[in-house]
Amino acid sequence: MDMSPVEKIINAYAIAKICNPDLTLQEVEKLYSQYVSEGYEEYNKLHRNDKGAECEAIPKPF
Structure with missing residues (x-):
């Protein structure tokens, strides 16, 4: 169970x-x-994904 904000402050x-x-x-x-x-x-700096999605164009398969 997660601690409430009050419990976190009291713990700190x-x-x-x-x-x-x-x-x-x-x-x-x-x-x-x-x-x-x-x-x-x-945390957000470490786990940020600055790289956009990559895709590749291919000829029509039909």
């Missing part, structure tokens, strides 16, 4: 507090949103 908050106990929930939410956006952008 827990991890962030382990790494830096001074972070607030608001800071974690902001950073989480930023890095999720960056992650999607990077």
Whole structure:
């Protein structure tokens, strides 16, 4: 089962507090949103298909 957006933020908050106990929930939410956006952008760059469909003309088969 997928985590809800709230569960994802809470999970990120827990991890962030382990790494830096001074972070607030608001800071974690902001950073989480930023890095999720960056992650999607990077993923799309890696998996983008810039190449158009290729086709070849052939004589009429009939």
